[in-house]
Amino acid sequence: MRITCLVSILLLFAWFKTSATIPQQFSVKAGYIVDHGSKWELKEVQQQKTKPFEIGQKINLGYNRNDAVWCYFKVKNNDTTKAANVWLCFDNYHIDSLTIFDQDQVFLMGDRTKGQSTFMSTMGYPLHFYPGQERILWARLTKRTSFFDFSFNLASTSQLEAQSSKKMTWIAFFIGIAFLLLMINGILLAMTRNRLYAYYIGYSVLTVCYVVVTTNFAKHLLFPKLLLLSEIRIFSGALWYIALSYFLCCFLALKQHQPFKYKIINLLCGINLLLVLFSAILLWIYPTFDFRYFFISGYVIFMLAIVVLFWASVAHLKVERDQAIYALLAFAPQLAWGGCLILKTFEIIPYALGDSWMIFASLYEVFLFGAVLSRNYVEVYLKNTQLMQEVILEKENSLRTINHVQLRERRNIANIIHDNVGSKIAHIMHLFDMKNAKLAKQNIRELASDIRDISHKILPKALDEGALVSSLRSQIAILNAGLDDAEIELFCYDFPERIEEKWIYDLYLIALEAISNSFKHGKARLVTIEFYGYADSYHFQFTDDGCGFDVQQTGMGFGLENMEKRVGYYQGHFEISSVEEEGTVIQIVIPA
Structure with missing residues (x-):
């Protein structure tokens, strides 16, 4: 448990990215304008008035449907003696398409394109400047249907390489740990046939899928030509949470201890599953369909399920304290993320916890429950081993007791035979030596009667x-x-x-x-x-x-x-x- 918490804390600190510092020799002036419905061409945009856009400033369109954002950048190399390179970076690597217009060149990348960024940590476009050179660029960012936000910055190659390597290393490391826990629990499933391990494996696999897609690991390293990663990200996240809900129901034995809350969670998960299926079918048939209310309904149901599970975990403290504490520990980061997300969706608060926090929460749960299930099995195994040893010891004691009883009863029989039978046999032999056959026969009859009485006394x-x-x-x-x-x-x-x-x-x-x-x-x-x-x-x-x-x-x-x-x-x-x-x-x- 301590190791799991330590690993999770390390992940939390590793995931929070520090702001990239702009190379000192560069200055940038930027602006943006929203193109509702993606109607404009570059020439039309150049005639429009843009709003100021600062480095690190978050542009948030909320729920978006086929909108585009045009960005204007004037970048200058202030060093008049040396040439320099820099990257124009956008922090949202789940933009459907990012088109860079650099003089006569056009560069395209994004989730719905076959182009991709050089670095895993950002969508970046390389720029080369001569001494004192100034360049003007335009960028067009689109998102077909989803929440749409992004910011930009300038970074050097070494900065981006360090960020991408760090991110890639952490993701690979934690996915490796997740698969190790999956393998262990798979073995435990084969040994115990306990469906709790099956639920854990299913939800953990979906967690890994969600993390791989959300962190850009899939697009950058695994499936660079796949064009549906945005949809996979949304659907895998929804299915992941449904699987987690069923796992927690089984983990806390809610069906036996809290049947009412179990029914509520089943109902909410069923509704969410139907929303996923309907939205997937509609997306396939009508790609331009407005999914706004599907998203909002899904988030509301998602939050309700979190609250009910949190409520059930608190109530379970009276039944199984340790199991309830594990569930509450798992829900702490998720409850914070879900609450902020819902409040941000309805614009009650200006900011929500980012995807990084959700990735942390999902991996944290995989590690926590994987360690808990493995530890629980080890404890049960040790208890069973101890019980078997006690049973063996009890059998040994029983055998020892039986031997003592047999020995005591044999001694009693030996004493009876020695005191009664032995002395009479000696007397009979003496009578035969004295030629007194009549008296000897009488003693033999008495001896037979005594032997019969002794046998009756014994059994x-x-x-x-x-x-x-x-x-x-x-x-x-x-x-x-x-x-x-x-x-x-x-x-x-x-x-x-x-x-x-x-x-x-x-x-x-x-x-x-x-x-x-x-x-x-x-x-x-x-x-x-x-x-x-x-x-x-x-x-x-x-x-x-x-x-x-x-x-x-x-x-x-x-x-x-x-x-x-x-x-x-x-x-x-x-x-x-x-x-x-x-x-x-x-x-x-x-x-x-």
Whole structure:
């Protein structure tokens, strides 16, 4: 963001042209006269009285239709010892035609001609003077249909070369950056299929077209023989702004957050698009048609759209602050340019910000949004990468937990076998050594019964048939038989006796784990287990009257974490609440 703003500021300073100084050895006297309807020839103009015309003075005809301006120049080389060269320059390089009448020579250049200026920064005509020579020239400037203004000055070859090189370098540099951002966002479009990148690419391409035409880059370097650059400039500018409006609608998600403003912007863009199409068709069929009201309507709608988008950006501050700030930053120079243009069109103010400001605004937006979209994707990518790492870490922890559980359960099985089965087998072998086969057979029968009981304790066979409640009742009966001052109770409410769910094995082990924790850690005297059956879920509650603990400070131990993971595997909900000296409650909800 900082780099984008810095580049934009550099562009702003680079674009403001300083006034060219007149070579000291020259003096000029000039005048002009407006030829309404372009009716006069040179001989008729020479008989007319001209108005004074000073260097740098702006001649502004406003909206023009087939008018011409004739300019008279008397230029003198004041140096009587040296010959000198100078250029007569006109700052508007989008004049349809500029005809220079220099004694017997006639030179033609302009947008609607095949002739072009030597320099990109101006329309210039070269003049060579002998020592002390004075020359009189006439110039005829025409603009078929559009706003028409210009000024003139005298400049040396070195001045114009420096200006053109500077301008050409900056335009090429920033267009290069724009295409780099286009390439990046094109890749992001291919990767994400997000239409926001498509809108950005479309509007950026139109921006580059508008800048290339408006800065004279296209006429000077790319298409010197093309005669419709003035129209391309106007239409590309209109389409560029329509594309920008749709991009901002998508960027701010106005359709979801501000549907009313979204509809207004859609309507305004639709009207502007129709104006572009109608004017293009009329221009092709009736080249002399008066487009005055098309231009004025387009500018008014253009300004209304700017205001609505600015309003929407301000309102969006409450939804997504960063996105809204980016949109407001992009609109700041454009709002100033559009406002001045409208006020100047209706002659409320004398001057408007020039094309240079609009070029700055358009390139600024391309850089700003290109950087923002690229940065947003990088942030999302980094967040996704971090999330993937967290998921991987969580899986590793889950696997580690499963290994711990398996190891603990294997140790429990090993202890049971060692303490019960191992000692009885040793006793049976001793009875066989003592030749007491009868007593040995009796111990073998008891050992088989013990092994069956152990297998039922580990995982009752009835669970394979879905008998969760009966399996747990049998185990609770065995546990109650071994308790002196404590008791375990099991209650079922609309809970089926048999249930075909994979989680019954895990819930059986969870119930035994909860009972064990209540007596081992909670010192409980009563453990109550409640099962509830509902149409869409199953609820389980384990309550004890033990010593309890502070969940916030103590946290869940290994056993409780293992319970939560098992429940989470089946998209269930696990919740534990406990108060010191008041007992503990564990609640589990598993979807049906």
